[in-house]
Amino acid sequence: MSTRIIHGTGVLSGLGDTTTELGLRNVLVITDQNITPQAFYSAATSSLSAAGVAVNVYDGCGIDAHLAEVDELAARVRRDGIDGIIAIGGGSAMCVGKAVAIVATNPPSFRDCAGVASFTNRALKMIMIPTTAGSGAEVSQFTLVKDDENETKFVGGGPLSFPDVAVLDPEVLSGIPPRLAAVSAVDALSHAVEAMFTEFATPLTDGLATTAVSLLFRSAPAAILERNEAACTENLLGSAIANMACGNARLGLAHALSLPLEAQHHLPHGYGVGVLLPHVLAFNAPIAAPKVRQLALAFGVREQERPDEDVLAGVIAAIRSFYDRIDFPQSFAGLLDEPSCLNAVARAAVPGLYGTGSTGNISDASEIASPNIRQARVSDAEDIYRACFSTH
Ligand SMILES: [Fe+2]
Incomplete structure (x- = not known):
């Protein structure tokens, strides 16, 4: 695996520098509405702003990553010139983030990226910040997406979709x-x-x-x-x-x-x-x-x-x-x-x-x-x- 892991109490406060080190200037933060009121979320986005990174936010994640949601967000990423994804949340938000990063460079739909290594372009750069100790999606090349129309779930991913950085800060677990x-x-x-x-x-x-x-x-x-x-x-x-x-x-x-x-x-x-x-x-x-x-x-x-x-x-x-x-x-x-x-x-x-x-x-x-x-x-x-x- 190629993911850089940064771990320890308080490491989330360095998110801005971590992001600019990847060359990112205009990111989409993917999260959910249980996360956005938390103090660590404000600290993370403040750190991004202080480092001169433009912050766009999608806080609509729920349970699971959904195919339509992923494809719509990927279209937004391409349209708005977003250069990186930062997912802050549990397995669902990280799966949305990774799937969006994949489709952003392999349009038009995650449906075509199903299976192992079935796409050709490196996913958009991404930073994963797990707020639960569970899925491990922050170090995984794979993402699990639900197709509500067909009542199926499927995996996609490969070596081109390892997250670039995983930030493991135990302070974010305190409110779970x-x-x-x-x-x-x-x-x-x-x-x-x-x-x-x-x-x-x-x-x-x-x-x-x-x-x-x-x-x-x-x-x-x-x-x-x-x-x-x-x-x-x-x-x-x-x-x-x-x-x-x-x-x-x-x-x-x-x-x-x-x-x-x-x-x-x-x-x-x-x-x-x-x-x-x-x-x-x-x-x-x-x-x-x-x-x-x-x-x-x-x-x-x-x-x-x-x-x-x-x-x-x-x-x-x-x-x-x-x-x-x-x-x-x-x-x-x-x-x-x-x-x-x-x-x-x-x-x-x-x-x-x-x-x-x-x-x-x-x-x-x-x-x-x-x-x-x-x-x-x-x-x-x-x-x-x-x-x-x-x-x-
Ligand atoms: Fe699992």
């Missing part, structure tokens, strides 16, 4: 509601765990992933519940490191199976992947025992002398106790009504997160397109969904 912070932390944890169970995982990405798991497992509860500054710093770094792992090793079945629930049933991303995660881990474990043991060490599970099943049980218990501590749900029950046909949800998951799977002639034997280490069919996916709706 605990529920949002918990969902964000579970998304980050899922990135690290999923990255270990793909066909692209390497010792390098496993090293990043296990480091992220240890940091998040140790620091997230104190960061969320006590807003402890040292814990917030570790949490922000943990979420970035988790995405450095999955940005290279990609994501597995939890992200692939969450997608139709997010696109068609409006389930927030973190809830989808978090509830799926232990079930997907159990699905992968029979062919990945050494990886489960490696993960157990990262969680501090001391059952290395025990049989494989006990190690897996220890890891799942660690994840479930982590969820309890931060008040994160263990099941989809209570989050959304169980769809009348889980088979249809499973079939909708076949094209996969990266859009590489088939879209026609789908049967129960069709494979879910995913670099997940164990190939899942529609029938496997249906079983996993059913387990996720169980309250036992």
Whole structure:
């Protein structure tokens, strides 16, 4: 990855200089209306103005990045001669920012930029400032965009869309509601765990992933519940490191199976992947025992002398106790009504997160397109969904 990471308490106050060092003079700040009243937001925009940078603002981000929103903003960027994007917010605002940066130089629509490395021009320069410790989008080449018209979500990105700078300042985490912070932390944890169970995982990405798991497992509860500054710093770094792992090793079945629930049933991303995660881990474990043991060490599970099943049980218990501590749900029950046909949800998951799977002639034997280490069919996916709706 080519993203420069600046981290530490108070580093956001240097945003103006960071921006001019990139040669930017006329930026679009992409954010949401929960962020704009915050003191750190005023400090960031003041720093830009003091450095002579013209500041244009879009504060309309909500949940998810939306295709029409992205294409409209990219047209505005081209029309107004904007030379860089600064995204301040959670995963949604950063996904909008990155998608706009991509379409600004690869017009006219993000629809044509779907998939891995499917566009030819370097994205507009961009600075990402995460205000949650979660998505890790600030260090990721990928962005996730929702097509409301077709009720789908799809990924786009490649080496030409790494953010130029990620600014990790734990001070911005202080105003986040605990529920949002918990969902964000579970998304980050899922990135690290999923990255270990793909066909692209390497010792390098496993090293990043296990480091992220240890940091998040140790620091997230104190960061969320006590807003402890040292814990917030570790949490922000943990979420970035988790995405450095999955940005290279990609994501597995939890992200692939969450997608139709997010696109068609409006389930927030973190809830989808978090509830799926232990079930997907159990699905992968029979062919990945050494990886489960490696993960157990990262969680501090001391059952290395025990049989494989006990190690897996220890890891799942660690994840479930982590969820309890931060008040994160263990099941989809209570989050959304169980769809009348889980088979249809499973079939909708076949094209996969990266859009590489088939879209026609789908049967129960069709494979879910995913670099997940164990190939899942529609029938496997249906079983996993059913387990996720169980309250036992
Ligand atoms: Fe995620």
